[in-house]
Amino acid sequence: MNNGQEFSKEEMNPLANIEQWDEDVLDRYPEPDQPFKAKEEFRNYDNPVRDTVREFYRLNHKYQTYDFAKEKRNEFLQFNRKEMPVWGAMEFLNTLVDDSDPDIALDQLQHLLQTAEAIRADGHPDWFVLTGFIHDMGKVLCLFGEPQWAVVGDTFPVGCKFSDKIVYPEFFENNPDSKDERYNTKYGIYSEGCGLNEVMMSWGHDEYLYQIMKNYLPEEALYMIRYHSFYPQHREHAYDHLMNGHDREMFEWVKKFNPYDLYSKSPKPPVLEELKPYYEELITKYLPKTVRL
Numbered sequence: 611m612n613n614g615q616e617f618s619k620e621e622m623n624p625l626a627n628i629e630q631w632d633e634d635v636l637d638r639y640p641e642p643d644q645p646f647k648a649k650e651e652f653r654n655y656d657n658p659v660r661d662t663v664r665e666f667y668r669l670n671h672k673y674q675t676y677d678f679a680k681e682k683r684n685e686f687l688q689f690n691r692k693e694m695p696v697w698g699a700m701e702f703l704n705t706l707v708d709d710s711d712p713d714i715a716l717d718q719l720q721h722l723l724q725t726a727e728a729i730r731a732d733g734h735p736d737w738f739v740l741t742g743f744i745h746d747m748g749k750v751l752c753l754f755g756e757p758q759w760a761v762v763g764d765t766f767p768v769g770c771k772f773s774d775k776i777v778y779p780e781f782f783e784n785n786p787d788s789k790d791e792r793y794n795t796k797y798g799i800y801s802e803g804c805g806l807n808e809v810m811m812s813w814g815h816d817e818y819l820y821q822i823m824k825n826y827l828p829e830e831a832l833y834m835i836r837y838h839s840f841y842p843q844h845r846e847h848a849y850d851h852l853m854n855g856h857d858r859e860m861f862e863w864v865k866k867f868n869p870y871d872l873y874s875k876s877p878k879p880p881v882l883e884e885l886k887p888y889y890e891e892l893i894t895k896y897l898p899k900t901v902r903l
């Protein structure tokens with residue numbers, strides 16, 4: 611059920627795997643002190659992945675309307691699909707491997723483990739480490755048959771004008787909300803400084819996991835989870851006018867989190883089995899015995 615819309619196979623999965631989105635983000639925001647070479651390598655316009663990502667954003671920007679985001683909330687925030695221990699949910703997420711490109715597809719748990727271990731190595735509080743470990747758990751949406759562009763991709767507010775600072779802004783031309791006068795002004799249905807809690811974001815793995823975790827983690831952690839893909843704000847500051855003072859304070863944490871998400875790829879991959887007791891303990895400390903997906 612997609613808002614009464616049916617999507618073709620090509621429209622569901624424009625990317626060979628969802629990591630292509632993460633890689634493209636890294637391309638847009640390369641690590642500041644990395645050698646120039648890496649950047650040149652990425653900026654290869656003959657790169658077929660680039661076209662794939664472009665197509666991904668064409669679909670994302672076309673279909674992520676205010677009504678779509680609302681509909682997806684209604685559909686998924688009933689949490690009536692599965693109930694399992696957190697570790698089980700992480701293993702379930704890890705079944706998301708793409709056979710079309712096994713070389714590129716890193717398993718999901720490795721990315722989570724590397725993010726969390728980098729946070730731990732810097733001596734941050736344990737809830738921050740746990741946040742790193744679970745932050746992409748919402749990607750299980752893919753396993754429920756959701757289109758890739760409704761799971762990953764940069765997120766942005768819906769219900770007001772789409773910012774030019776969002777990647778590939780020209781594709782919003784095809785989004786019906788751009789022509790809807792309720793939604794196409796600077797503030798749309800919102801007001802100045804109303805606070806992000808009042809703002810409906812495009813639907814994806816961030817909001818979904820936030821809703822699962824909202825009663826269990828410190829607010830700083832919840833902001834990191836809920837807005838980690840909101841690059842138009844935490845990198846581009848495109849929606850300052852909707853934020854309140856509290857959001858601004860909390861976004862310091864979102865910004866602190868982002869480099870761990872993007873740049874923590876480790877040459878020596880951590881071994882899950884060795885680290886499992888530590889992470890199981892963290893899960894037990896903060897999270898309920900089971901989560902409903």
Ligand SMILES: [Fe+2]
Binds near residue numbers: 745746815838839
């Ligand atoms: Fe993510």
Ligand SMILES: [Fe+2]
Binds near residue numbers: 871
């Ligand atoms: Fe991530």
